[in-house]
């Protein structure tokens with residue numbers, strides 16, 4: 594049981610078996626397809642994924658862009674991804690174990706560096722959503738794109754551990770206001786997937802997942 598926001602321990606423990614859950618694999622594939630359809634990744638792009646986990650989404654996107662900086666706070670999730678990078682010889686993915694909300698150095702070194710920043714099911718693990726969106730917006734080049742997939746607002750039954758600190762999904766209107774305040778425009782939401790699972794109350798339930806895309810203003 595965890596009482597902390599972003600406890601790497603939980604994901605470190607889950608890393609080796611992460612990919613064995615077919616629901617995770619099929620969600621990741623749906624997210625990758627939706628990102629590809631929405632932002633049209635190009636071979637010139639430097640991309641970043643935050644909360645990349647074992648790279649289920651990144652391994653799909655990396656084939657289409659110049660490079661991916663794959664970031665996570667769990668060293669064990671990144672260790673699984675590193676093994677996949679080695680065995681697939683995909684040399685354009687670089688892993689970094691860092692929490693962007695706690696790392697001013699990373700922010701300074703990578704300011705305006707990325708043409709595309711994406712993530713899947715990670716934003717709800719970040720305590721200060723508005724502050725975090727500001728940070729990633731500052732990492733985007735002018736005209737750069739974000740594509741974030743996460744849960745729509747839910748009743749709190751999605752996560753099994755009642756003590757785990759997470760957002761219970763997001764209200765799209767509130768998130769759009771935060772994205773705009775972070776200097777992003779052309780904000781578009783679409784429903785890209787519906788997760789079906791037996792929830793923490795033992796009931797089979799549906800949880801819609803959105804993809805929001807937006808563009809960093811040119812100036």
Ligand SMILES: C[S@@+](CC[C@H](N)C(=O)[O-])C[C@H]1O[C@@H](n2cnc3c(N)ncnc32)[C@H](O)[C@@H]1O
Nearest residue numbers: 599604644645646665666667670713714715718
């Ligand atoms: C629900 S998992 C999703 C993993 C992966 N995106 C996937 O779809 O399989 C959330 C991931 O975000 C990472 N994470 C949580 N908080 C983070 C933060 N503040 N910065 C970077 N990664 C974070 C966790 O370690 C975990 O790997």
